[in-house]
Amino acid sequence: MFRKKKGQAAVTDALFFLMIIVTLAVLMFRYSSSYGDRVDQSISDLYFKEYANAAMRTIFYSSIPLNYDLNYQSGQEVDYLMTAVKHDYYPDKLIGKNSDINQMRIADAAGNPDYDDIVKFNLYHMVKSIMRPLNNYDYVFYIYDADEKYIFFLLKLTNYEDITDQTPNLAKYRKIYSIDSNNPYSYYLCNPQDYTIVRSIISKANKIYSSSIPMRFQYYTPETTLTDVAVNTTFAIWPATVDISSNLILNDSSDIEKLRCELISENLN
Secondary structure (H helix, E strand, O other): OHHHHHHHHHHHHHHHHHHHHHHHHHHHHHHHHHHHHHHHHHHHHHHHHHHHHHHHHHHHHOEEEOOOOOOHHHOOOEEEHHHHHHHHHOOOOOOOOOOOOOOOOOEOOOOOEOOOOHHHHHHHHHHHHHOHHHOOEEEEEEEEEOOOOEEEEEEEEEOEEEOHHHOOOOOOOOOOEEEOOOOOEEEEEEOOOOHHHHHHHHOOOOOOEEEEEEEEEEEEEOOOEEEEEEEEEEEEEEEOEOOEOHHHHOOOOHHHHOOOEEEOOHHHO
């Protein structure tokens, strides 16, 4: 009798042990089957986060000639681009002499050079050149102060065109978009009303990689001589998506109007 009970206990223990082994094997299989994808995704995320950080460092440590009508080869004195931005901000709390931050001018009506917005022009081209290797990514670079007033706001978006009618077999349940081959990208200078609208639009992206650096600007007033201003510079990139495209900017919805964007003229590209 006792031998029979011992035999039953041994079989029960074996079944429990087998069940544990099977459960562990299933869990290990599920974990290992997605391990490579998760490692690849982590490496990709780390790469683009580091790219955003490196882009911000490049913006801060790049130099420009102080004599704006000359180039680097002329041997004239140069200084950091961000130092030039601070100098331009100092007299009137503006980058450029145009009171509208979504405007940029480098020539007058007669076509003669106009250097009032040259710092804004250099900043625009610096960011654009940094992101040239990642044309399939859109981005935003902006500077704003503690009152959430924007001093500079550059937005790059990919242009998509609806090709649903050209692909009827693929478009049974959804629209099909393609990058516009004639005008693939657009660049905007914007003057958003507040940060909330910026966040609501950028959050439409699936993944966002960003880098922010706090800074301190100064501006002159006859009453106080010098006034410190805490500002924040932010650079954010995301994979180009039709959810955030030029079609969105051209929309007449009230939210988009709050961005107050102006397309940068092609002759400045």
